[in-house]
Amino acid sequence: NAGVTQTPKFQVLKTGQSMTLQCAQDMNHEYMSWYRQDPGMGLRLIHYSVGAGITDQGEVPNGYNVSRSTTEDFPLRLLSAAPSQTSVYFCASSSERLAGYETQYFGPGTRLLVL
Amino acid sequence: GENVEQHPSTLSVQEGDSAVIKCTYSDSASNYFPWYKQELGKRPQLIIDIRSNVGEKKDQRIAVTLNKTAKHFSLHITETQPEDSAVYFCAASIDSGTYKYIFGTGTRLKVLA
Numbered sequence A: 001n002a003g004v005t006q007t008p009k010f011q012v013l014k015t016g017q018s019m020t021l022q023c024a025q026d027m028n029h030e031y032m033s034w035y036r037q038d039p040g041m042g043l044r045l046i047h048y049s050v051g052a053g054i055t056d057q058g059e060v061p062n063g064y065n066v067s068r069s070t071t072e073d074f075p076l077r078l079l080s081a082a083p084s085q086t087s088v089y090f091c092a093s094s095s096e097r098l099a100g101y102e103t104q105y106f107g108p109g110t111r112l113l114v115l
Numbered sequence B: 001g002e003n004v005e006q007h008p009s010t011l012s013v014q015e016g017d018s019a020v021i022k023c024t025y026s027d028s029a030s031n032y033f034p035w036y037k038q039e040l041g042k043r044p045q046l047i048i049d050i051r052s053n054v055g056e057k058k059d060q061r062i063a064v065t066l067n068k069t070a071k072h073f074s075l076h077i078t079e080t081q082p083e084d085s086a087v088y089f090c091a092a093s094i095d096s097g098t099y100k101y102i103f104g105t106g107t108r109l110k111v112l113a
Helices: none
Strands: A004-007 A010-013 A019-025 A031-037 A043-051 A054-057 A064-066 A076-078 A087-094 A104-106 A110-114 B004-007 B010-014 B019-025 B030-038 B045-051 B056-059 B062-067 B072-077 B086-094 B101-103 B107-112
Touching (some): A004 A087, A010 A019, B019 B030, B019 B086, B045 B056, B072 B086
Parallel strands (some): A010 A110, B010 B107
Antiparallel strands (some): A019 A076, A031 A043, A031 A087, A043 A054, A064 A076, A087 A104, A087 A110, B019 B072, B030 B086, B056 B062, B062 B072, B086 B101, B086 B107
């Protein structure tokens, strides 16, 4: 299993540009989440999904959209990039059904710089 | 909403000494508490977790304790080694079907050789 994969690893955007951060998992996990990590602020939940077709907002959803058309994929879309969205983005997946509890596994992260 | 506070933000210990990191949570409905270790430039990795029906869990040099009444839980690392140097995050999850995790702000642990 590849686990949780993310692309790209690093991206530079100009203010106002849009882009999609890709996340995929091959563990058949029903739960997937997106976090952003900023210095001194830990990991903050952006959006999450409890299954295909079901998404919900986390702590900091503004400026981001998600969709979950399949169990495997959970892309994060930046609608109009702003310098405040400069961060490291982590995707994570988990499964209560398989493990009995919801341990999360993280992807390698995407480092985003918005100029 | 749920809030998780983590202390200290930085911690330096001599190799071989113990390290303790503490977290408090606000929502009494929280019932799952994982700890993650993140090395520089890497992804967070789960190192130990505890559920609310357990007071203590140990895995070799790492242990976690949970006090539900006081709503706090702690990570204990004994016989620290230089490779324990990293940022450690605590988190709390509400097992209500939402599976939302709230993370603490992290503790940078430095083990001095």
